[in-house]
Amino acid sequence: MSLISDIDYGTPVSKSEKLVTLTIDGMQVSVPEGTSIMRAAMEVGNKIPKLCATDMLDAFGSCRLCLVEIEGRNGTPASCTTPVADGIVVKTQTERLKQLRKGVMELYISDHPLDCLTCSANGDCELQEMAGVVGLRDVRYGYEGENHTHLGKDESNPYFTYEKSKCIVCNRCVRACEEVQGTFALTISGRGFDSRVSPGMNEPFLTSECVSCGACVQSCPTATLNEKSMVEIGTPEHAVVTTCAYCGVGCAFKAEMRGDELVRMVPYKDGKANRGHSCVKGRFAYGYATHQDRILKPMIRSSISEPWQEVTYEEAIQYAASEFKRIQEKYGKRAVGGITSSRCTNEETYLVQKLIRGGFGNNNVDTCARVCHSPTGYGLSQTYGTSAGTQDFDSVEQSDVVLIIGANPTDGHPVFGSRLKKRLREGAKLIVVDPRRTDIVRSPHIEAAFHLALKPGTNVAIVTALAHVIVTEGLVNEAFVRERCDWEDFQEWAAFVADERHSPEAVEKYTKVPAELVRGAARLYATGGNGAIYYGLGVTEHSQGSTTVMAIANLAMATGNIGREGVGVNPLRGQNNVQGSCDMGSFPHELPGYRHISDDATRAAFEAMWGVHLDDEPGLRIPNMFDAAVEGTYKGMYVQGEDILQSDPDTKHVSAGLAALECLVVQDLFLNETANYAHVFLPGCTFLEKDGTFTNAERRIQRVRKVMAPKNGYADWEVTQMLANALGFKMDYAHPGAIMDEIAALTPSFTGVSYAKLDELGSVQWPCNEKAPTGTPVMHIGGFVRGKGKFMLTEYVPTDEKTGPRFPLLLTTGRILSQYNVGAQTRRTANVAWHPEDVLEIHPSDAENRGIHEGDYVKLESRSGSTSLKAVISERVAPGVVYTTFHHPVTQANVVTTDFSDWATNCPEYKVTAVQVSRSNGPTPWQEEYEDLSRKSRRIAAEAAE
């Protein structure tokens, strides 16, 4: 193995279809019009010296190293900023150019520390390389003059250093922050000789607007901005391409290694989801993999009041299997079940559901998508016939109007957020439907044309009102609807939405959004060109989550915004493999490929392959499991890689359900909150330690590649296989590739997927089969999967979670950039520097009415429970609305949320809870009791002396 060196063409690719032919150093080359001479030269293998140019950024033309000569033209133009032209003859290496370049390099080096041997970028420095390339052997000016070599370092950022003395003011970092990330946190302060890179107003990186995406570090040609891991460990010697295990964007990374030590994660330019970009989590927050809290040995205990006993894998597996068998014998076959993990690979989730269906003999399997995007699965399958987003991420580059509903892409899906912001800076228009003023509403060079700051819980009213305007103002794309959709359904729907009760004026009393804003947004979406909808959990996590998804699908059909690039309906999936876990049959009513368990032919195919009889009845969904456990009919559960106690709503009810189980098996990296109630703990392994695949929000299946041995001894799929075998359900896979082969053999949308194909193409988007052998970037081209698109009636039904005198405020919950889900991973990294605790955002007027000041401890109380946390006074939330995150178990935000849920899927209504907020002196009794239980439950017995 070796390092993977991306070819840097110096300037971005031109998308022109017109070719231009020129001669470079005697070689003829044809390239798209608009290509730079620098890039054209690289196409024929001539690497023109450069420092300020890189193909991730637009040409800048400042370093004057990439000069060329063009016959018939005066001077020596910069090849990065000079476009090709038909018939020109270019020379990249002449005596004059050599002298000029050497002179430029002399000036750079005269003001640069000559500590190459001890520099952290030694061997990975473009300045060093260019000095060699131009043949620099001496610096005529000496090193005694005024210089910057005395400047110190900014080490405030936990992940990278800023060594000011090594800056050559090439502007690459500033441009990367602007063009790639879109944060505009960096600038060049000072003028002339005083010019230096400056975060914000000459602030330390940590306290500036910098979001630590790493784009500046990646673009820096010297050691000025360098990973601290590189400084500490040294340069890597080999790299492996793998897929990030954080959000549903699915960024491809090069894991750069020295031996089996991970030196750094570098975003992979050929990654089709991220196109070489990253965020603070994927780029830097991998330290949890080696955190001291990891549990590396299996453990068992007969009661949760006892300390854990470390045992061998064989003992733990045998104990778990015997307990599951005992429970089934005593309480019945359907008294046990399990939960697959959206953080684990496709192959692992497939095996867990296979174990439950084949080994337990029932369908009590569910996954965390239950509590996030299950309404997406239901809503899109009803309207379009498939349970997934319609586009690839590249599609946003063709969008003219982007409608974001209940999503916060700059925090939750940051790399897609950056790609979106880039398109908005190019001129696309933005509509945001969200109770909060999220960053995307207004940030540097971006401002939403419309922000519909609706009252939480009124999504259906707003989206149906948008449809009302489109229908009543004659903005329907009738040709599209007649050709592609069921016309009778459409007519019924059009009459339904046209009713006056759905008008923006009529619903304003519920939504609190001025009717004119709704009308303006509807007109813009329907008439502004390619209209794309992106949505998140602010849509799904409601009692009418599925209805809103269908209302969104209706909008796209009515305006013809489906079935081509630049448009579509795009759920932004939360976890790295939440799409995959759904695809792999993790829902209790569906086998892999979204086929209902009652379908005899489908079941027969699986029965033949697995050699078992399958139950034809749907199993319990996660909330139903807790209910059944409390009721006494559900007694055993296998949970792989999910922390349901922290992530699921109404914590007290969840804990009562878990406490009622006679056998809870938790497989995880850490003793998470759920493990407080477990009887068997099976150590999990990280994405760095195993092979497999993840499927991202654009249906893209990508390889996860093992870069180091599992610290716990086994990959997660191997542990599941051991448990299955102990239950008497034979599994003997030698490698995850064999599991994927079985998935492909049984799943029509995966028949063309194999590890060989993924290695060859990098990734594929399902459906990938005979009809689409290289996958399907955009769905529903020419026709919907279900045939004709189906319009659904979407009546607004107010939630039963009501505010009143006791609970006058509405709580809505969400996520923050630096933390991920329950925080199990990110809390065990330096990301806590940005978000050490969950806080409550409250509007100044609500705070003032309650005597609450910034930073005060406050009690947040609902009908379900209460917790205490610090208050942050913020106008991001409207009066009457408060907001918090759920990343920290100390807060247990979900002790406050209720078990109201979506009518179709039981997806919890996290986004609407009636609460009261009051000043507090400290933790609530629940927090104190839980802290005590947690401490006791995590005791591990000392090994007995030999």
Added chain:
Amino acid sequence: MSHNSDEKLVYMANQIATAFAQQKHDAAVVATRTHIAKFWDPRMRAKITAHAAAGGAGLSPIAKEAVDGLPPVKAA
């Protein structure tokens, strides 16, 4: 929402019926019944069926009619 299982199942059945209530009555009943049959575990269906058989207190008319027509739950 109540954690009492009968009350909770009634609430869930009514939610489903409300979602389909814009359709004609018979279609709404069939859609509600199909949804419950497709997504509810047998023990949940058995409980709601028993509740409906005992009078169906709290069930909306569409939900009650839908549950009354559910096919019998097979033993595991």
